[in-house]
Amino acid sequence: MPVSVVIGAQWGDEGKGKVVDLLAPSMDIVARYQGGANAGHTIKWGDETFVLHLIPSGIFHEGTACVIGNGVVIDPKALMDEIRQIEALGYPVAGRLKISHNAHLIMPYHKALDEAKERWRDAEAIGTTGRGIGPAYVDKFARSGIRVVDLLDRDGLRKKLTAAIEEKNDILSAIYGSERLDVDAIVDEYVEFDQQIDPYVTDTSAFLNDALAEGKSILAEGAQGALLDVDHGTYPYVTSSHPTSGGACTGLGIPPTAIDRIIGIVKAYSTRVGNGPFPTELEDETGERLRAEGHEFGATTGRPRRCGWLDLVALNYTSRLNGFTELAVTKLDVMSGLPELKVCTAYEIDGKTTERFPTDLRTLDRARPVYETLPGFSGDLSEARDIADLPDAARDYLQFVSDRLKVPITVIGTGPKREETLVAS
Template sequence: MLWKRGLLGLMCQTPLLLREKGSFSGGQVESLRIPKEPRNKVTVVLGAQWGDEGKGKVVDLLALDADLVCRCQGGNNAGHTVVVDSVEYDFHLLPSGVLNKKAVSFIVLAIEEACRKDKRMKEKRLKISDRAHIVFNFHQAVDGIQEQQRQLQAGKNLGTTKKGIGPAYSSKAARNGLRICDLVSDFTVFEEKFRVLAGHFLTMYPNLKVDIDNELQQLKVYAERLRPLVTDGVYFMHKALTGPSKKILVEGANAALLDIDFGTYPFVTSSNCTAGGVCTGLGVPPSYVGRVYGVVKAYTTRVGVGAFPTEQDNEVGNLLQSRGREFGVTTGRRRRCGWLDLVLVRYAHMVNGFTAIALTKLDILDTLPEIKVGVSYTVDDEPLPSFPANMDVLMRVSVTYETLPGWCCSTEDVRCFEELPSQAQSYIRFIEDFLQVPVKWVGVGKSRESMIKLF
């Protein structure tokens, strides 16, 4: 089994500035003209809460019309569930749009062996960036050791998935990480670097067990299998962006409040899962980013530990958990559930600039006689003007709620906005008015057919 998950490789790309004919000689300043609008702009789908919002279903829907579907960051710690023709698919690394047989999938990640053997995925439809960092077995082992140490030293851990993502990002930041370009080039050189990296972790964690020779033997096999899929990611994306008209879809893993810089630190992931991660992960210039769709669950969930202002550790939370089947795709852990927190979503919009919202799992609220929505925070009876960076503060906030009437009837078979109960329509409009962002889709079930398009 291949546990080598890849991470994004940081790469910036600057558009060329076009000059009119002229010269700098004789004190004359060469006149410049504004570059033409990009031919192809990418459409981005991002989670707006703590993940598990249903991004996979939105990507699957948009991918039906896409030529290229990309994953821009993260690792196999993120899981997406897609239901097509009553068949449920769980993806941890591949883009959810991989089910579109006409689209090419591009990942700035290494690919897992299990997915490469999937008969639904043709190799010619998958490209892997040569700048992708590799997560090794010892990264995952170290992830588990670090969680144990946090528990012993501080009495609580971060709640990671123990997939090695954090330690691999540490290797990347320390500049001793290994990338796909290393793996598929001179293997003798790769072996030397691998032994140094493994030795580094063995020194730091004496109880760590690493079978270096066996690992290298497996990696040599993987190198041959992966080589035909590897491409220069920057040039691949540049060609797609500047060539003939293409529809390019970018799928973010994790979600805004798990972003390493803007999330609820330290209870976050190790990558930039906000809109900026599209540029740093794929080498896409900012001017080529078009529409950014934020996926918002009609309530709020969170896996693991960390502040959760609107959490309902009561019958309401249990109902949302049961009806929504709220278990992590990657870990199987029970998700904590609570009311929709619009303070949190508004903060995510500030960071990402959502063009529109996809509101998912509205049907889970069908049986509730009334529904609450978090609209503001206070701390020590004082209004909090912004979403706090300090998690100690976030743990202490009191939430002010707006109570809206429920609709107490099923919405699962509804396929147009006008057929939704008036109370459900009001709930959607309330969200739009608060965020000042339109809701473009509403999800009332698990399949792509259950996504109601509003415009």
């Protein structure tokens, strides 16, 4: 099994961290391939809960190497804080974590620009996390970004940073009315960061391809969700990278021929954080119940998530886009106690019914969900130790989803903890 890819099949927050944590013991390497500290992958075991923002979710398994690939944008402070927190829990990071020398760095001016532009947009705000992710990717593709490898040349780093900060200061002060940033303080901060990060830095593409040649197994971990892909998501309400299966190749420097397993992570219902279209959103008691029972608040921002019924039109689209070979359905337990379960199987747009997901914002805004209704179920699912232990209606719900998507369901989440997970035999 060369490379398995774990992908959020909706708008993020599907429970990727838990699934990666479940699969990591059977993997030699877990590699994160895109996004930044805007992601929040929550892992619970026993009485412990930890939210990972940058380091792959395999870090809590001894013997598993972890890679931050070139497609990730790295916030130095967030990274070092996370390393210290993990080590404080008794899990060694040194020698196990490898960071791509080609990964781009998030600078203080990226965060300042992110926040300033969102204020400027006002009612038209995208709903970013304010972590500087978008502006960092803008500089990357404008070929003016700062990469990890740039830290090795102190004089060159100072020159590049000085020029970049002076340019961003002009934008911040003249356009957004924000305070100018201290050039010298930022340069000194990143020179110090070089000394901290140096032991982890390597050519991760070479490391991963050497591992493949040796027959080792790799789990590629995406952040956010496929419907937030900058090319294929609900643009402009998207992230600034590619959380799809193609992004795993470019974000890690591995060939597509190495991938043989693509796992789509799907909540038993739908959620979305921030602005943007959401056809099955429930702004009623059921939506509030899903939010309360599912603890639907952003792991990174704390913002309440918008909740709605499962959308198979959107899921069929992301399945086709990514080539899912299997599905992991999380938070099935949250649906317990509802008298009936609705599933969106088509949209009605301008009087016409379609099963095709439109990525054009104006068209998607006019989409009205067409539902099929299934019986609800009740009971504490966390006690189930086999799929046969689930209520009949719960199994029927899962089978309905699998049949409509034509993808087998291999993992079922019955509670938030690591052990509250069922794996198909």
